[in-house]
Amino acid sequence: MTAALDYAVQNADVFVDQLKDFLRIPSISTDSVYDADTRRAADWIADDLRSIGIPTVEVMETDGHPIVYAEMGDDPGKPTVLVYGHYDVQPPDPLELWDSPPFEPVEKDGIIYARGACDDKGQVLMHVKATEAYLKTTGELPVNLKFIIEGEEESGSVHLVPFIEQNRELLAADVVMISDTSLFADGVPSITYGLRGLAYVEVTLTGPERDLHSGVYGGGIENPVNALCKMIADLHDENHRVTIEGFYDPVRELSDEEREGFRALPFDEEAWLEEAGAPATKTEAGFSTLEGISARPTLDVNGMWGGYTGEGAKTVLPSQANAKISCRLVPDQMPDDITEKLRRHFEKHVPETMTLDFKDLHGGHAAIVDTKSPAMKAAATAMEAVFGRTPYFTREGGSIPVVADFKRILGLDSVLMGFGLDSDAIHSPNEHFGIDRFHQGIEASIRFLDAYSRQ
Amino acid sequence: MTAALDYAVQNADVFVDQLKDFLRIPSISTDSVYDADTRRAADWIADDLRSIGIPTVEVMETDGHPIVYAEMGDDPGKPTVLVYGHYDVQPPDPLELWDSPPFEPVEKDGIIYARGACDDKGQVLMHVKATEAYLKTTGELPVNLKFIIEGEEESGSVHLVPFIEQNRELLAADVVMISDTSLFADGVPSITYGLRGLAYVEVTLTGPERDLHSGVYGGGIENPVNALCKMIADLHDENHRVTIEGFYDPVRELSDEEREGFRALPFDEEAWLEEAGAPATKTEAGFSTLEGISARPTLDVNGMWGGYTGEGAKTVLPSQANAKISCRLVPDQMPDDITEKLRRHFEKHVPETMTLDFKDLHGGHAAIVDTKSPAMKAAATAMEAVFGRTPYFTREGGSIPVVADFKRILGLDSVLMGFGLDSDAIHSPNEHFGIDRFHQGIEASIRFLDAYSRQ
Numbered sequence: 011m012t013a014a015l016d017y018a019v020q021n022a023d024v025f026v027d028q029l030k031d032f033l034r035i036p037s038i039s040t041d042s043v044y045d046a047d048t049r050r051a052a053d054w055i056a057d058d059l060r061s062i063g064i065p066t067v068e069v070m071e072t073d074g075h076p077i078v079y080a081e082m083g084d085d086p087g088k089p090t091v092l093v094y095g096h097y098d099v100q101p102p103d104p105l106e107l108w109d110s111p112p113f114e115p116v117e118k119d120g121i122i123y124a125r126g127a128c129d130d131k132g133q134v135l136m137h138v139k140a141t142e143a144y145l146k147t148t149g150e151l152p153v154n155l156k157f158i159i160e161g162e163e164e165s166g167s168v169h170l171v172p173f174i175e176q177n178r179e180l181l182a183a184d185v186v187m188i189s190d191t192s193l194f195a196d197g198v199p200s201i202t203y204g205l206r207g208l209a210y211v212e213v214t215l216t217g218p219e220r221d222l223h224s225g226v227y228g229g230g231i232e233n234p235v236n237a238l239c240k241m242i243a244d245l246h247d248e249n250h251r252v253t254i255e256g257f258y259d260p261v262r263e264l265s266d267e268e269r270e271g272f273r274a275l276p277f278d279e280e281a282w283l284e285e286a287g288a289p290a291t292k293t294e295a296g297f298s299t300l301e302g303i304s305a306r307p308t309l310d311v312n313g314m315w316g317g318y319t320g321e322g323a324k325t326v327l328p329s330q331a332n333a334k335i336s337c338r339l340v341p342d343q344m345p346d347d348i349t350e351k352l353r354r355h356f357e358k359h360v361p362e363t364m365t366l367d368f369k370d371l372h373g374g375h376a377a378i379v380d381t382k383s384p385a386m387k388a389a390a391t392a393m394e395a396v397f398g399r400t401p402y403f404t405r406e407g408g409s410i411p412v413v414a415d416f417k418r419i420l421g422l423d424s425v426l427m428g429f430g431l432d433s434d435a436i437h438s439p440n441e442h443f444g445i446d447r448f449h450q451g452i453e454a455s456i457r458f459l460d461a462y463s464r465q
Numbered sequence: 466m467t468a469a470l471d472y473a474v475q476n477a478d479v480f481v482d483q484l485k486d487f488l489r490i491p492s493i494s495t496d497s498v499y500d501a502d503t504r505r506a507a508d509w510i511a512d513d514l515r516s517i518g519i520p521t522v523e524v525m526e527t528d529g530h531p532i533v534y535a536e537m538g539d540d541p542g543k544p545t546v547l548v549y550g551h552y553d554v555q556p557p558d559p560l561e562l563w564d565s566p567p568f569e570p571v572e573k574d575g576i577i578y579a580r581g582a583c584d585d586k587g588q589v590l591m592h593v594k595a596t597e598a599y600l601k602t603t604g605e606l607p608v609n610l611k612f613i614i615e616g617e618e619e620s621g622s623v624h625l626v627p628f629i630e631q632n633r634e635l636l637a638a639d640v641v642m643i644s645d646t647s648l649f650a651d652g653v654p655s656i657t658y659g660l661r662g663l664a665y666v667e668v669t670l671t672g673p674e675r676d677l678h679s680g681v682y683g684g685g686i687e688n689p690v691n692a693l694c695k696m697i698a699d700l701h702d703e704n705h706r707v708t709i710e711g712f713y714d715p716v717r718e719l720s721d722e723e724r725e726g727f728r729a730l731p732f733d734e735e736a737w738l739e740e741a742g743a744p745a746t747k748t749e750a751g752f753s754t755l756e757g758i759s760a761r762p763t764l765d766v767n768g769m770w771g772g773y774t775g776e777g778a779k780t781v782l783p784s785q786a787n788a789k790i791s792c793r794l795v796p797d798q799m800p801d802d803i804t805e806k807l808r809r810h811f812e813k814h815v816p817e818t819m820t821l822d823f824k825d826l827h828g829g830h831a832a833i834v835d836t837k838s839p840a841m842k843a844a845a846t847a848m849e850a851v852f853g854r855t856p857y858f859t860r861e862g863g864s865i866p867v868v869a870d871f872k873r874i875l876g877l878d879s880v881l882m883g884f885g886l887d888s889d890a891i892h893s894p895n896e897h898f899g900i901d902r903f904h905q906g907i908e909a910s911i912r913f914l915d916a917y918s919r920q
Contacts, residue, residue, distance in 0.1 A: 287674025
């Protein structure tokens with residue numbers, strides 16, 4: 011392991027240059043305009059895996075973007091680690107708020123700015139470079155290692171589940187390693203043991219067939235934007251709780267021990283608000299901010315549009331109003347069940363002057379993993395060595411639905427060892443990743459593989 | 466007059482071709498991209514006025530789009546008519562819903578399809594062609610005639626009021642003639658005696674400084690789109706009345722006689738709904754649909770946007786939510802007063818987690834004119850001759866703020882003799898104007914000038 015660690019230090023700058031190359035590819039999976047670029051990103055990471063000496067690397071086709079699979083070793087005396095990551099990225103909109111172009115990585119004060127720097131190109135590359143460090147020095151790995159790197163994480167991973175189902179044997183392992191989450195704070199190591207799920211829908215309310223003149227028709231025809239506002243307003247009560255019937259029924263309540271854990275975390279609410287650029291918090295009554303953002307379900311409008319949105323004043327009574335709405339879910343809320351409850355709620359409340367179109371865009375299961383497993387202990391050992399302090403076990407508010415999928419289909423727990431920061435602006439303009447964290451991640455990956463092989 | 470009427474019949478096709486030329490100019494006053502085109506429309510109508518023999522025609526500069534002024538005659542023995550119209554048009558969005566390009570006029574089954582066909586290029590041209598019919602036959606007009614044709618009606622007529630104020634003498638007249646309203650129904654003549662006013666604002670709610678990841682922050686940061694939905698939902702109560710404090714205070718209640726007049730109108734609600742393409746009406750409790758759309762104030766969202774509105778799912782918690790909101794006003798609601806009440810309402814209800822930006826986009830006064838004046842009688846005579854039946858006196862739901870401005874600044878009443886139909890899709894895709902109504906309007910204008918000169 012020492013040789014591998016040394017190699018990583020010696021090649022630190024090379025690794026950063028490689029990350030920049032990877033970041034230059036606009037692999038926006040949700041927008042078909044970028045299909046060729048998305049494939050180019052798959053080829054890039056596959057080529058890199060080949061170049062470091064992994065014997066089996068394949069770009070495997072799906073009905074959507076391809077999945078990169080790689081493997082090395084089948085020693086029955088060693089545990090098998092399956093590293094999961096994704097090479098696709100979020101759309102960069104709104105473009106005008108970026109200080110530099112999203113796909114032209116800029117390095118400033120030890121930070122790389124680019125779409126995907128943290129989510130997830132930077133983090134998946136840490137494991138590839140850790141592997142390289144072993145292979146280029148000792149020529150072998152302390153574990154049997156597999157990679158599954160998909161290209162649809164930001165568009166719902168629609169083809170990943172069938173792929174896992176069809177490739178159970180290929181993907182057989184002892185644990186999944188995922189770096190797509192955050193440190194609790196810069197320099198404060200943490201390992202994520204809980205994730206929220208997601209139910210994401212789009213609703214369209216249609217009133218009149220066409221946009222009407224608001225003077226000629228206003229006062230006689232109900233306005234779908236006003237009506238959708240009412241429907242959305244009614245989705246929360248005065249305690250900021252979601253009003254959808256049965257929404258909270260499946261929620262596994264937080265134990266006293268868990269709530270104690272939340273209180274023990276070194277959470278600086280003022281600093282967090284400053285990072286978020288928001289003047290005040292707002293959380294479901296009865297819960298702390300940390301609980302609200304990671305262990306309680308939510309409902310947010312992610313986008314809304316209707317009528318005239320250009321410059322100046324246009325006096326239309328719009329024909330349609332649209333909203334993208336998503337719920338963050340916690341165990342044991344099931345995405346299909348919540349989507350169905352959302353559908354029933356909207357269908358029940360659609361005004362008689364309008365028609366409703368309800369689309370299920372995608373969903374993902376929430377997850378909680380055991381903090382006492384051998385792999386979690388190995389991860390804690392690795393993190394402690396890198397940071398010189400014991401890591402916290404935390405829950406995160408985001409969704410990595412594949413964690414639940416790996417559990418359900420392959421029976422595998424995931425180790426969520428992330429190096430992002432909440433302030434990295436993932437999914438926002440000026441996404442970035444600290445180069446120090448990129449290197450910490452490589453070191454942690456090297457140390458994890460070693461520690462896990464000894465458990 | 467007979468010669469003028471004959472001339473109009475003989476030149477019917479020429480007039481239509483000229484209208485098409487006028488319609489080809491995309492004079493979208495609200496969008497600065499079209500500034501040169503908007504000026505081109507001013508020049509087009511000025512050139513046409515010159516070509517028919519009007520001695521004084523000027524394209525007069527303002528701080529915005531120019532105003533076309535023309536005049537002929539100063540015989541103290543004749544009354545003076547000031548014809549008002551506008552050469553600018555609404556934006557054509559959404560473009561994809563047009564069956565033919567908005568600025569390439571298409572004639573189909575006796576109807577011209579193009580942006581501005583009805584509102585207002587077709588209707589203002591009727592008066593120019595009626596004038597031409599007199600000048601090319603008798604060489605003179607039965608009245609002193611002035612034209613004021615502006616280019617900012619669709620963007621709030623911001624420079625028209627100062628222009629009228631600075632040119633009181635130039636614009637001195639006995640009555641204003643405006644054709645920018647609708648017939649009660651095809652073949653059913655009507656003269657409009659009431660118009661609604663307008664107060665149009667834009668509000669922006671800002672929560673976090675940037676779009677945030679809805680997983681990382683959702684549940685701890687209030688969502689401005691959800692919050693704006695709540696604020697908008699609360700603008701109406703369960704009787705579909707506007708909840709803004711003092712909103713109804715200045716409203717002049719409908720007299721029993723007026724309500725009787727509304728009941729007497731041959732209004733086919735089913736046909737009206739079909740024209741609107743809507744499944745059902747929705748009106749303030751206690752009022753009929755006709756009253757709701759013309760004699761009662763309203764509040765409608767004209768456009769709303771926030772967050773991610775592209776293809777697919779993006780899990781953002783938006784930084785901002787925006788809405789364009791306008792109220793149709795009735796006498797004696799004053800636009801500035803209502804805008805101020807809207808501002809106070811929004812400022813009072815903005816959540817403490819957000820900041821509000823409130824913009825007054827524009828306003829216009831409601832108007833009611835005397836149905837028994839000489840000019841109104843002349844208009845009724847003209848309409849009866851053209852249609853073979855007595856016209857109704859009606860109120861319209863749209864706004865022509867200049868009617869109140871002419872009254873306030875010049876002391877002039879306006880005759881609102883419109884030839885549109887509610888189904889002409891003004892402000893919507895596939896705006897159109899019946900060629901028969903274009904010719905009826907020319908005939909009515911010829912007859913009005915004659916009848917008014919005899920009053």
